[in-house]
Amino acid sequence: MSYYPAPGPDQQYPHQQYPQQPYPPQPYPAGPYPPPYGPPGYHPPAQPRNGLGIAALTIGLVSIVLAPTIVLGIPAALVGIGLGIAAYLRTRRGEANNPGIAIGGMVSGALGILGAILMLVLFISAAMHNSDSSGLRSCLDRAQGDPAAVMQCHLDYSGTGDGGRPV
Incomplete structure (x- = not known):
């Protein structure tokens, strides 16, 4: 059952003209910058996130600079090592995804302690020499x-x- 009469032999169906699209369709317009999104189903890689690890690395590096003062170098190094351990444990639990920063914080804190101990030994040696x-x-x-x-x-x-x- 048809609600519309069938066209006669001399009659054609009216065709609408659609603009030709390139095949396959482009997901984004070409431009000088990459698009903020990728093809469908694409998920960009997760950005590194470990704020506690960055704090550990920063304080650890500061402890290396402060190592000659001994009084400030050792506490800063201990804080850097503590934050580095906490940040590394967060990466192990999956709460952060950049363990390298945490390890760098622990290593730089350890170097800060070694530098402060070296300065302490040099200070004591000089004091004994000048005594x-x-x-x-x-x-x-x-x-x-x-x-x-x-x-x-x-x-x-x-x-x-x-x-x-x-x-």
């Missing part, structure tokens, strides 16, 4: 202002390579 200055003072007291004796005291207690002791 023999009492010998120079007693030599200068014995010289009693005699220029030749004062010069000899300075020669005896400076740069001899044996800890500042007289030769």
